[in-house]
Amino acid sequence: xxxxxxxxxxxxxxxxxxxxxxxxxxxxxxxxxxxxxxxxxxxxxxxxxxxxxxxxxxxxxxxxxxxxxxxxxxxxxxxxxxxxxxxxxxxxxxxxxxxxxxxxxxxxxxxxxxxxxxxxxxxxxxxxxxxxxxxxxxxxxxxxxxxxxxxxxxxxxxxxxxxxxxxxxxxxxxxxxxxxxxxxxxxxxxxxxxxxxxxxxxxxxxxxxxxxxxxxxxxxxxxxxxxxxxxxxxxxxxxxxxxxxxxxxxxxxxxxxxxxxxxxxxxxxxxxxxxxxxxxxxxxxxxxxxxxxxxxxxxxxxxxxxxxxxxxxxxxxxxxxxxxxxxxxxxxxxxxxxxxxxxxxxxxxxxxxxxxxxxxxxxxxxxxxxxxxxxxxxxxx
Amino acid sequence: xxxxxxxxxxxxxxxxxxxxxxxxxxxxxxxxxxxxxxxxxxxxxxxxxxxxxxxxxxxxxxxxxxxxxxxxxxxxxxxxxxxxxxxxxxxxxxxxxxxxxxxxxxxxxxxxxxxxxxxxxxxxxxxxxxxxxxxxxxxxxxxxxxxxxxxxxxxxxxxxxxxxxxxxxxxxxxxxxxxxxxxxxxxxxxxxxxxxxxxxxxxxxxxxxxxxxxxxxxxxxxxxxxxxxxxxxxxxxxxxxxxxxxxxxxxxxxxxxxxx
Ligand SMILES: Nc1ncnc2c1ncn2[C@@H]1O[C@H](COP(=O)(O)OP(=O)(O)OP(=O)(O)O)[C@@H](O)[C@H]1O
Ligand SMILES: [Mg+2]
Numbered sequence: 001x002x003x004x005x006x007x008x009x010x011x012x013x014x015x016x017x018x019x020x021x022x023x024x025x026x027x028x029x030x031x032x033x034x035x036x037x038x039x040x041x042x043x044x045x046x047x048x049x050x051x052x053x054x055x056x057x058x059x060x061x062x063x064x065x066x067x068x069x070x071x072x073x074x075x076x077x078x079x080x081x082x083x084x085x086x087x088x089x090x091x092x093x094x095x096x097x098x099x100x101x102x103x104x105x106x107x108x109x110x111x112x113x114x115x116x117x118x119x120x121x122x123x124x125x126x127x128x129x130x131x132x133x134x135x136x137x138x139x140x141x142x143x144x145x146x147x148x149x150x151x152x153x154x155x156x157x158x159x160x161x162x163x164x165x166x167x168x169x170x171x172x173x174x175x176x177x178x179x180x181x182x183x184x185x186x187x188x189x190x191x192x193x194x195x196x197x198x199x200x201x202x203x204x205x206x207x208x209x210x211x212x213x214x215x216x217x218x219x220x221x222x223x224x225x226x227x228x229x230x231x232x233x234x235x236x237x238x239x240x241x242x243x244x245x246x247x248x249x250x251x252x253x254x255x256x257x258x259x260x261x262x263x264x265x266x267x268x269x270x271x272x273x274x275x276x277x278x279x280x281x282x283x284x285x286x287x288x289x290x291x292x293x294x295x296x297x298x299x300x301x302x303x304x305x306x307x308x309x310x311x312x313x314x315x316x317x318x319x320x321x322x323x324x325x326x327x328x329x330x331x332x333x334x335x336x337x338x339x340x341x342x343x344x345x346x347x348x349x350x351x352x353x354x355x356x357x358x359x360x361x362x363x364x365x366x367x368x369x370x371x372x373x374x375x376x377x378x379x380x381x
Numbered sequence: 382x383x384x385x386x387x388x389x390x391x392x393x394x395x396x397x398x399x400x401x402x403x404x405x406x407x408x409x410x411x412x413x414x415x416x417x418x419x420x421x422x423x424x425x426x427x428x429x430x431x432x433x434x435x436x437x438x439x440x441x442x443x444x445x446x447x448x449x450x451x452x453x454x455x456x457x458x459x460x461x462x463x464x465x466x467x468x469x470x471x472x473x474x475x476x477x478x479x480x481x482x483x484x485x486x487x488x489x490x491x492x493x494x495x496x497x498x499x500x501x502x503x504x505x506x507x508x509x510x511x512x513x514x515x516x517x518x519x520x521x522x523x524x525x526x527x528x529x530x531x532x533x534x535x536x537x538x539x540x541x542x543x544x545x546x547x548x549x550x551x552x553x554x555x556x557x558x559x560x561x562x563x564x565x566x567x568x569x570x571x572x573x574x575x576x577x578x579x580x581x582x583x584x585x586x587x588x589x590x591x592x593x594x595x596x597x598x599x600x601x602x603x604x605x606x607x608x609x610x611x612x613x614x615x616x617x618x619x620x621x622x623x624x625x626x627x628x629x630x631x632x633x634x635x636x637x638x639x640x641x
Pocket of ligand 2 (some may be wrong): 427429550
């Protein structure tokens, strides 16, 4: 005997019937994730409401298909225990038997209330950790250098030349482009000002001093830090993720000798050359722009350059190149080797590496400025 | 329940990597409710074939149809619902290294945007229990798991959405015999509860004999045979002889079939 007395007594998911004066809910349809889809929350709240009636008889034998999501939905509606009256098929019985045994999820780690202080403290220690790490790594590399001096046949020449090509030769186009544009900008801005005072010829002094001593090396260093530093860190990081670093270790090949040292030497050699190249192209851009803007003959500019800029500045610029190159490679390798085997750490490590090496480059520039404050600044004649 | 429309239909498939030919004229259909075991030597292109069925790679020639639609230009809606109804276990696990075990399994569930968080929690713990990973490992990162645990967590993730279609690439490689046995039990129980179609690459003859309903053999770039295990082992082909009727093969099959 069937009777329906309320509006929500029938739905595709269940039927309320009264059989011999016993109220009975008959579940129908497919209780699967695919079938429930957007109806899920609605069905869940309805069933929970029915489960509040303790004398209700639950009949699950009409369900066509039930997967784990469907079983959990019904199980939660029941309040995690079986109702008093229940008819069920044997395979459903097994599903619920599974559910009764489900472990509670372990609690996620809670944040300490002192977390701002702890974070700050951790930051502080992390800084020292990195500093010590970098010093240790440079020590190892130094030991490797001594070792290679004794065993010159083990010098990793292939790796060094590969690094030279990747960080030097392949960086020429981008540094040339940026250098040329900066030269033009600088020349345009200053030549107009000088022209009003009739001091056109001093454009060579301004361009020469600023580009050869400061801008050339800094531009090259920052570009290389972004370009080669990040790729070095990512390379080592991926090697950590794919366990290649561990494979090298068990073969008895030290990371510092085969991976770090070639990068430091390679960039140490490539960088001053890139600096020279960048400065030359920037000068070219500046001189051409001056020629076009205020009609300063480029031949005159070129011939007066040696008098305007003492050669010491060129050496300072290239010296900066050597130091910056080696520091960029060292920092990139340090961060690369510390990457943990997951993608998030890889991204974070690469960012940190680039930010740190650009900061370091600017620090190095400041140190050079202080040390060589009275070298190459006096204009002869 | 079994339906005669194939779920997956591969026709005249050729695969080349450069000049290296992997598949030559392969035709294969997978029907609803069957467990197809794909066997073949190492490097014979089983994983590649699986990836083509998943639409991750395009063959040089030939077609792959899924539920009657081409794998490559089925509409967005169909391809979304297909992906929600199929689960994949990659050979190397392919767990998200930035997420812990719990979140790895919860990710496909959360992507549905219709499940409340408590239900997701119960489902995740249920799946973890099914693959016999203890609850205390739920907060570990993939890098902190053992090889076999990675396999099992990846299987749990493949099962997260209670899929009707499962692609398993070497599900029992790296598991100890007891765990392989419980994998077999797990698949058998799942099949009682749901209509499940499984395409499984495996080298494990015990598993193959225990659960597969059909075997397809890849050798010499071709599909050399497909049919019931009992029929396959009667075929006279050098690879089949080596694979099934070598010393190890015989031992494994003795329990499952009555060998001459
Ligand atoms: N992206 C790719 N580029 C070039 N060649 C590939 C590529 N992927 C696979 N191959 C080649 O295709 C062949 C089949 O590879 P596949 O991974 O499918 O083998 P498999 O049957 O799964 O082997 P195994 O049992 O060892 O896992 C191999 O020879 C492999 O070198
Ligand atoms: Mg494979």
